[in-house]
Amino acid sequence: MSSSGKGMTITVGEGSCGIAAGAREIRELLVQRFPEAEFRTVSCLGMCHQEPMVEIANSDGKSYLWGQVNKKNLPKIVRFHRGETEIPEKNFIRSSEQPATDKAQYLQRQHRIALRNVGHLDPTSLDQARARGGYSAITRILQGGMSPEDVIEQAKISNLRGRGGAGFPTATKWGFARGAPGYPKYLICNGDEGDPGAFMDRSLLEGDPHTVLEGMLIAAYAIGASKGYAYIRAEYPLAVDYFGRALVAARQAGLLGDNILGSGFSFDIKIKEGAGAFVCGEETALMASIEGQRGMPRIRPPFPAIEGLFGKPTIINNVETLANLAWIINNGGAAYAAIGTEKSKGTKVFALAGAVARGGLVEVPMGMTVRQVIYDIGGGSASGRPLKGVQLGGPSGGCIPEALFDTLIEYEAINATGAIMGSGGMVVLDSKSCMVDIARYFLEFTQLESCGKCTFCRLGTLRMKELLNKICAGEGTMADIEALERLAPQVKEASLCGLGQTAPNPVLTTLKYFRDEYIAHVEEKRCPGGVCKALITHAIDQSVCTGCSICERYCPVNCITGEKQKGHTWVIDQSVCINCGMCAEVCNPEAVKVQ
Amino acid sequence: MSKESLEAKESLEATVDPALVRKWIEEIGSDSSAAVPLLQAIQREYRYLPRPAMDLVVNQTDITASQLFGVATFYAQFRLKPVGRHLIKVCHGTACHVSGADRVDTALHQILGITDPGEDTASNGSYTVEKVACIGCCSLAPVMLVGDEAVPHLKGADAQRFLQKHARKNQELLPGERKEAGEAIQ
Ligand SMILES: Cc1cc2nc3c(=O)[nH]c(=O)nc-3n(C[C@H](O)[C@H](O)[C@H](O)COP(=O)(O)O)c2cc1C
Ligand code: FES
Numbered sequence: 086m087s088s089s090g091k092g093m094t095i096t097v098g099e100g101s102c103g104i105a106a107g108a109r110e111i112r113e114l115l116v117q118r119f120p121e122a123e124f125r126t127v128s129c130l131g132m133c134h135q136e137p138m139v140e141i142a143n144s145d146g147k148s149y150l151w152g153q154v155n156k157k158n159l160p161k162i163v164r165f166h167r168g169e170t171e172i173p174e175k176n177f178i179r180s181s182e183q184p185a186t187d188k189a190q191y192l193q194r195q196h197r198i199a200l201r202n203v204g205h206l207d208p209t210s211l212d213q214a215r216a217r218g219g220y221s222a223i224t225r226i227l228q229g230g231m232s233p234e235d236v237i238e239q240a241k242i243s244n245l246r247g248r249g250g251a252g253f254p255t256a257t258k259w260g261f262a263r264g265a266p267g268y269p270k271y272l273i274c275n276g277d278e279g280d281p282g283a284f285m286d287r288s289l290l291e292g293d294p295h296t297v298l299e300g301m302l303i304a305a306y307a308i309g310a311s312k313g314y315a316y317i318r319a320e321y322p323l324a325v326d327y328f329g330r331a332l333v334a335a336r337q338a339g340l341l342g343d344n345i346l347g348s349g350f351s352f353d354i355k356i357k358e359g360a361g362a363f364v365c366g367e368e369t370a371l372m373a374s375i376e377g378q379r380g381m382p383r384i385r386p387p388f389p390a391i392e393g394l395f396g397k398p399t400i401i402n403n404v405e406t407l408a409n410l411a412w413i414i415n416n417g418g419a420a421y422a423a424i425g426t427e428k429s430k431g432t433k434v435f436a437l438a439g440a441v442a443r444g445g446l447v448e449v450p451m452g453m454t455v456r457q458v459i460y461d462i463g464g465g466s467a468s469g470r471p472l473k474g475v476q477l478g479g480p481s482g483g484c485i486p487e488a489l490f491d492t493l494i495e496y497e498a499i500n501a502t503g504a505i506m507g508s509g510g511m512v513v514l515d516s517k518s519c520m521v522d523i524a525r526y527f528l529e530f531t532q533l534e535s536c537g538k539c540t541f542c543r544l545g546t547l548r549m550k551e552l553l554n555k556i557c558a559g560e561g562t563m564a565d566i567e568a569l570e571r572l573a574p575q576v577k578e579a580s581l582c583g584l585g586q587t588a589p590n591p592v593l594t595t596l597k598y599f600r601d602e603y604i605a606h607v608e609e610k611r612c613p614g615g616v617c618k619a620l621i622t623h624a625i626d627q628s629v630c631t632g633c634s635i636c637e638r639y640c641p642v643n644c645i646t647g648e649k650q651k652g653h654t655w656v657i658d659q660s661v662c663i664n665c666g667m668c669a670e671v672c673n674p675e676a677v678k679v680q
Numbered sequence: 681m682s683k684e685s686l687e688a689k690e691s692l693e694a695t696v697d698p699a700l701v702r703k704w705i706e707e708i709g710s711d712s713s714a715a716v717p718l719l720q721a722i723q724r725e726y727r728y729l730p731r732p733a734m735d736l737v738v739n740q741t742d743i744t745a746s747q748l749f750g751v752a753t754f755y756a757q758f759r760l761k762p763v764g765r766h767l768i769k770v771c772h773g774t775a776c777h778v779s780g781a782d783r784v785d786t787a788l789h790q791i792l793g794i795t796d797p798g799e800d801t802a803s804n805g806s807y808t809v810e811k812v813a814c815i816g817c818c819s820l821a822p823v824m825l826v827g828d829e830a831v832p833h834l835k836g837a838d839a840q841r842f843l844q845k846h847a848r849k850n851q852e853l854l855p856g857e858r859k860e861a862g863e864a865i866q
Binding site for chain 1: 711712713714715716717719720743747750751754755756757758772773774775777778779780782783786787789790812813814815816817818819820821823828830831832835836837840858
């Protein structure tokens with residue numbers, strides 16, 4: 086084997102998470118070690134818990150996928166590829182010889198349609214996208230004589246429902262816009278991804294922008310749109326950059342702009358960067374934002390399909406919805422509808438995060454259970470503590486308890502629990518989370534993000550937040566819990582848009598499934614998760630403390646004192662302690678106890 | 681606030697170049713749908729929205745002052761106050777919240793000596809700490825962005841250590857930094 090790397094191919098995952106975990110530094114080190122190897126950059130494969138990830142193919146063609154590579158363990162991997170040592174098991178995920186390892190389960194249990202290319206190509210390369218079938222669907226449509234009605238028909242057969250949260254049948258929506266009079270028509274890609282705890286759309290936009298772009302072409306052709314916007318969150322600079330480059334490349338190749346592929350169909354796209362407002366994910370607010378106004382929703386009807394952006398027929402589709410379209414055209418709507426359950430077809434992408442061992446991007450067929458996603462793919466609890474529940478759908482969604490983990494992933498079954506499928510945020514919670522705090526967190530979020538147009542959304546959420554703050558501070562009463570239950574349906578009913586209509590969901594679901602925690606806060610003044618600062622104390626367990634004094638160094642209020650290097654002498658001054666928890670985080674023998 | 685720190689902050693105010701603002705208007709447009717992209721261009725350059733730049737936009741486009749200020753105050757991205765020489769964004773998305781974003785916040789405020797809850801910039805103008813809702817790296821929670829660099833899997837103490845290194849590299853002083861035993865306290 087060559088020690089200079091001749092004949093080797095080294096692929097480094099450089100999506101946002103890979104870069105955050107240090108992928109660029111690792112690549113530089115590898116370039117030094119193997120200067121003659123061929124280097125490739127790909128987007129994130131979605132195994133975020135394994136970042137940074139590197140795939141190294143030797144000159145004999147054998148390839149190995151490595152995870153959690155860092156400066157310390159890299160030398161071992163390098164030596165292994167030089168044939169000098171045994172395989173470093175800790176970083177080994179899979180190889181061409183041994184594809185089915187325990188760690189590789191994460192990918193094997195998935196069914197990737199929307200994510201089919203993510204992690205397999207350089208997102209800035211149109212050639213690589215085409216080599217993996219990119220733009221074959223739009224070519225088939227434009228050169229194979231498919232009419233817009235044929236395209237809508239395939240979408241109808243596929244039973245694809247909007248992945249942005251509402252789950253509205255895509256073909257139906259298109260049909261309205263197709264039939265609506267007015268020129269020009271607009272197609273908008275909704276990449277605002279407002280759920281704070283989700284990153285499906287980011288991964289698609291930055292990992293496989295051409296697939297999203299092709300989806301926009303297909304949707305635009307179906308409804309007869311000539312102008313498009315991609316509305317992308319400003320917090321995703323890499324997505325904005327890569328999608329922008331994809332637009333330039335596609336335009337140069339005649340795949341975007343006037344007279345696409347010589348067919349007479351013309352369509353062009355502009356990028357609009359969001360400016361940090363959750364409500365702008367809502368379609369009418371999003372259009373107001375593109376028009377340069379404050380992002381305030383308006384009453385529907387008229388629906389955007391009839392009277393949308395600048396008063397013209399407009400369709401807004403979510404990024405993931407669009408990413409499915411080329412596959413559906415190439416494989417037929419029936420192939421898509423063959424996956425899933427009776428009412429929910431195809432696959433759904435989730436962003437798995439929180440207290441789970443293996444977090445990242447997960448695409449599964451509808452009809453899998455929540456438990457299978459969390460345990461079989463996610464590997465269960467990260468800390469070993471028991472899992473308590475999972476938050477689905479972000480601020481509009483709800484928490485479902487461990488006892489309901491056998492719920493099927495399909496719109497109806499999830500709605501029946503009081504949560505929603507949502508856009509795909511899935512945050513796993515263990516016994517150290519406080520469900521009242523989670524509810525308070527989301528209410529604070531929606532209250533801040535409410536645009537203020539509807540009184541119940543503006544003030545009702547504020548009142549609910551105040552009540553939850555009171556309960557978290559240990560000052561709540563049973564009457565406050567009742568007040569929450571009274572307010573929730575009022576806020577739902579008296580709000581114009583989805584933000585207010587769904588804002589009470591996190592409160593309602595936690596009250597339904599975790600009522601005992603609310604009662605513990607109110608009646609016993611106790612926070613079972615050990616989170617609510619007013620209800621906990623930090624104290625040092627003298628039998629465990631070694632006197633290392635690290636807690637003293639990091640205490641922001643200087644309330645820990647004792648004699649250096651001596652156990653049994655350290656105490657926390659409760660009158661000063663702010664329960665920030667920094668001492669517990671740094672204490673190695675875990676001598677700081679939370680009560 | 682001491683006189684020195686007041687001066688430190690005043691120096692953060694940007695000097696607006698009218699030619700640049702005119703160039704953006706030419707490139708982006710002057711109708712009302714240009715409001716958000718124009719503000720974004722201004723903020724990209726100056727890292728906040730200096731009043732003189734906004735006045736120029738109002739004077740030279742069809743955008744009214746009420747629309748422009750309405751938009752600037754509606755969206756979380758826009759800042760009307762100058763920002764420190766380095767910007768730190770602490771993620772407070774769901775995944776980061778449940779894994780300790782709060783402690784990261786406390787730790788940063790402490791080491792930067794920011795005690796006033798209405799203040800987000802260190803008195804010497806070195807760092808500004810902002811909250812953001814999810815930067816899309818939830819599996820690496822808790823996360824903060826220092827400039828463009830994302831720092832994953834943070835404990836409060838890690839955030840402080842990272843900042844100490846960053847400050848040394850960029851020749852910044854951290855007002856709230858506690859000196860190690862043995863080091864001279866000035
Ligand atoms: C408050 C609020 C926020 C929303 N945020 C998003 C979002 O970030 N991304 C998205 O695709 N849809 C979002 N939606 C849903 C959109 O209004 C719309 O239903 C969707 O983009 C339609 O696309 P689809 O049919 O492909 O799902 C949001 C809705 C509401 C009420
Ligand atoms: S919740 Fe912090 S990155 Fe998503």
